[in-house]
Amino acid sequence: MGLILKVLGVYVLYVIVRAVYNLLFHPLAKFSGPKAWSASRIPYLFTLVTGQNSFRMKALHDKYGPVVRVAPNELHINDPRAWNDIYLRKSSEIRPPQWGMRPPGIDSYNVISGVGSDHARFRKALGIAFSEEAVKDYEPTVRSYFNKFTARIDDLVLNNNGVAVVDMVKWSNFTTFDIIGELAWSKSYDCLDTGAGHAIMGVLSHFQGVIIAAAITYYPWINNALMAITPRSAFEDLKMIFNDGHERLQTRIRTGPSGHPDVLGHLEEYNKQNPTAIITDDEIEQNVFSCLVAGSECLTTAFSGAIHYLLVYPSKLKRAQEEVRSAFSSETSINASDAAKLEYLNAVIEESLRLCPPLPDMLRRQLPGDVPTTVAGQLIPPDTVVSVSCYSMFRSAEHFSSPDTFAPERFLKKPDDSLKWSSDSPLNHNDMTAFKPWGVGPRECPAQPLARLEMRLFLAILLYRYDIRVAEGSYLTKWTSQQVFETWQKDPLHVEFSPAVPSPPATLPTAAP
Numbered sequence: 001m002g003l004i005l006k007v008l009g010v011y012v013l014y015v016i017v018r019a020v021y022n023l024l025f026h027p028l029a030k031f032s033g034p035k036a037w038s039a040s041r042i043p044y045l046f047t048l049v050t051g052q053n054s055f056r057m058k059a060l061h062d063k064y065g066p067v068v069r070v071a072p073n074e075l076h077i078n079d080p081r082a083w084n085d086i087y088l089r090k091s092s093e094i095r096p097p098q099w100g101m102r103p104p105g106i107d108s109y110n111v112i113s114g115v116g117s118d119h120a121r122f123r124k125a126l127g128i129a130f131s132e133e134a135v136k137d138y139e140p141t142v143r144s145y146f147n148k149f150t151a152r153i154d155d156l157v158l159n160n161n162g163v164a165v166v167d168m169v170k171w172s173n174f175t176t177f178d179i180i181g182e183l184a185w186s187k188s189y190d191c192l193d194t195g196a197g198h199a200i201m202g203v204l205s206h207f208q209g210v211i212i213a214a215a216i217t218y219y220p221w222i223n224n225a226l227m228a229i230t231p232r233s234a235f236e237d238l239k240m241i242f243n244d245g246h247e248r249l250q251t252r253i254r255t256g257p258s259g260h261p262d263v264l265g266h267l268e269e270y271n272k273q274n275p276t277a278i279i280t281d282d283e284i285e286q287n288v289f290s291c292l293v294a295g296s297e298c299l300t301t302a303f304s305g306a307i308h309y310l311l312v313y314p315s316k317l318k319r320a321q322e323e324v325r326s327a328f329s330s331e332t333s334i335n336a337s338d339a340a341k342l343e344y345l346n347a348v349i350e351e352s353l354r355l356c357p358p359l360p361d362m363l364r365r366q367l368p369g370d371v372p373t374t375v376a377g378q379l380i381p382p383d384t385v386v387s388v389s390c391y392s393m394f395r396s397a398e399h400f401s402s403p404d405t406f407a408p409e410r411f412l413k414k415p416d417d418s419l420k421w422s423s424d425s426p427l428n429h430n431d432m433t434a435f436k437p438w439g440v441g442p443r444e445c446p447a448q449p450l451a452r453l454e455m456r457l458f459l460a461i462l463l464y465r466y467d468i469r470v471a472e473g474s475y476l477t478k479w480t481s482q483q484v485f486e487t488w489q490k491d492p493l494h495v496e497f498s499p500a501v502p503s504p505p506a507t508l509p510t511a512a513p
């Protein structure tokens with residue numbers, strides 16, 4: 001007992017001495033921020049594991065300015081110059097060691113956990129698989145899943161007196177997961193067919209678990225103790241996912257793509273062209289998993305965010321519907337390249353990414369350990385962890401006037417007279433250099449062309465085909481009342497669909513005399 005008390009006493013003394021050092025003598029001591037956060041990492045980790053970190057970061061910037069010390073060795077930055085200063089540096093793909101770890105029992109890296117030459121190798125292959133050219137060939141596959149989605153809604157409409165009510169968070173997730181499964185290894189997860197999520201979705205999307213696991217690794221002795229006492233059976237779910245992935249990959253390698261180009265085909269081609277830097281089967285499996293998670297969850301947020309805000313702002317919904325319905329003469333004529341020309345629809349997508357960025361934070365980077373780095377005009381000591389978060393940046397009144405207002409008009413190229421000018425008009429001030437929803441630099445989202453294609457096609461089809469409203473008896477959660485664990489923990493979004501009677505297209509040829 002006496003020994004335990006002595007050990008405890010020494011530990012408490014160590015914590016106090018460390019906190020005093022952090023506050024007064026640490027190389028980051030001159031940076032402003034709440035004292036408790038500068039002294040110890042616990043307040044920062046607490047906001048992370050409770051899903052409040054994005055909101056606290058924004059509140060701290062509002063109080064302390066563009067550079068805030070949020071943990072003993074970590075600065076959070078809200079200055080548009082930081083995008084390039086942090087994320088375009090040499091070795092800027094390096095995260096602090098606690099983030100981007102491999103799951104237990106997995107030796108191979110993927111594009112998210114890999115650094116240096118591994119990361120460069122994966123990026124090169126994925127860059128080809130998600131290039132504009134490759135993505136054009138994916139369009140018929142993507143379209144076939146959107147058709148499946150509308151067929152399911154139509155069934156419901158038919159059987160429910162002309163209206164269908166669905167949870168668009170759930171159904172967007174079914175759609176995006178099926179698509180990325182089909183595109184990645186030619187095998188969908190059949191969620192749209194079964195009307196239910198696949199078993200692996202729950203495990204892959206347990207983002208709170210991932211955050212808690214990362215938070216614990218800041219205290220290696222707790223981490224080691226937990227790992228030692230965790231029964232192997234606790235990892236059964238992970239094993240199930242990796243076995244499922246292994247089978248899918250081997251089947252796809254044996255049987256080839258299922259009648260359409262897929263990501264795997266591009267990776268196979270990459271391996272043929274680069275025999276000295278091939279991506280092994282294990283690495284392919286892990287990379288496909290990173291695409292499954294990033295691809296389905298980010299797009300689910302993008303779809304749900306756009307629908308959420310269109311429902312909150314009916315006049316913007318009407319304008320987007322009118323644009324889509326007058327641009328296409330039939331639903332079958334809707335295609336991604338024409339949808340890319342719809343200015344208002346694309347402004348809706350940008351504005352939704354501004355208010356609901358699929359990755360609100362999680363862009364931490366470790367600065368080099370040899371020399372200080374200049375970020376946003378300030379000299380930052382070596383080894384500091386720095387990050388910009390999309391949420392703080394995009395919702396900051398410094399960068400966007402009326403930052404919480406949904407105003408796609410900010411993104412229109414020509415001045416828009418539908419919004420009256422006033423000092424707080426959303427058109428008053430918009431610093432687009434602050435707006436980087438895809439990230440910047442070597443870790444910038446590799447799948448932008450695919451994500452854009454899916455967002456444009458999905459919204460264009462949905463707005464063309466249906467009138468939508470908040471389901472009767474339901475209500476819209478305030479978007480920012482949702483927690484954030486890597487991405488938004490989205491509440492159900494119950495939407496009522498009824499078939500639209502499209503107005504005649506503006507471009508119809510006039511009748512012959």
Ligand code: HEM
Nearest residue numbers: 111112291294295298302358359437438439443445447451
């Ligand atoms: C609206 C949709 C999307 C948004 C806004 C988005 C945003 C981002 C951002 C900000 C990053 C950078 C993370 C960092 O710097 O650490 C990223 C990385 C990544 N994204 Fe996306 N993403 C989207 C859709 C997708 C899709 C559809 C896929 C795959 C099919 C995908 C795959 C990835 C991968 C694999 C990475 C990691 C890249 C690396 O670490 O080198 N994303 N995404």
